[in-house]
Amino acid sequence: MASGSAIRGSRVGAGPMGEAERGDAAPRFHVSYWCANGHETRPSFSEEPGMQVPEEWDCPRCGLPAGRDEENPPAPPRNEPYKTHLAYVKERRSDADGAAILEEALEKLRRTGRPY
Numbered sequence: 001m002a003s004g005s006a007i008r009g010s011r012v013g014a015g016p017m018g019e020a021e022r023g024d025a026a027p028r029f030h031v032s033y034w035c036a037n038g039h040e041t042r043p044s045f046s047e048e049p050g051m052q053v054p055e056e057w058d059c060p061r062c063g064l065p066a067g068r069d070e071e072n073p074p075a076p077p078r079n080e081p082y083k084t085h086l087a088y089v090k091e092r093r094s095d096a097d098g099a100a101i102l103e104e105a106l107e108k109l110r111r112t113g114r115p116y
Contacts, residue, residue, distance in 0.1 A: 033066035035059035036073045041066055 027047040034040055039061045045053055056074055059066045065074040093101075 031068065032070075033057040033059070033068055034070045034073045035062060035064040035066040036076050037062050037064060039066070040070075 028044040029047055030042045030044050031053050032040055032042050033056070037059070039059050041057055041059055041061075043057060045051055056065045056067055058064075064076050067074045089098075
């Protein structure tokens with residue numbers, strides 16, 4: 001049973017035309033970046049005028065920052081440990097402040113007659 005559609009089963013961009021149909025690719029160049037683990041990354045950049053190449057690039061293998069100087073790659077970022085709510089409170093208040101606030105809260109509870 002034949003259908004009347006001649007383009008059945010094809011999609012936009014399919015066919016023998018390939019690159020000629022889409023036009024030529026923009027001229028590009030590659031830049032090497034190295035991370036602290038010694039991985040080399042070579043992203044490509046357009047050669048258009050005014051194009052600025054970044055000084056650092058994230059390594060796709062380990063995620064560390066990579067630089068253009070193989071001998072001196074950027075240092076890995078320092079990870080700050082997770083802080084609890086109590087740690088943030090202790091940064092803002094001294095032990096004496098905490099004792100005064102606690103005593104004030106306990107005195108308030110004693111006046112209301114509640115056990116807790």
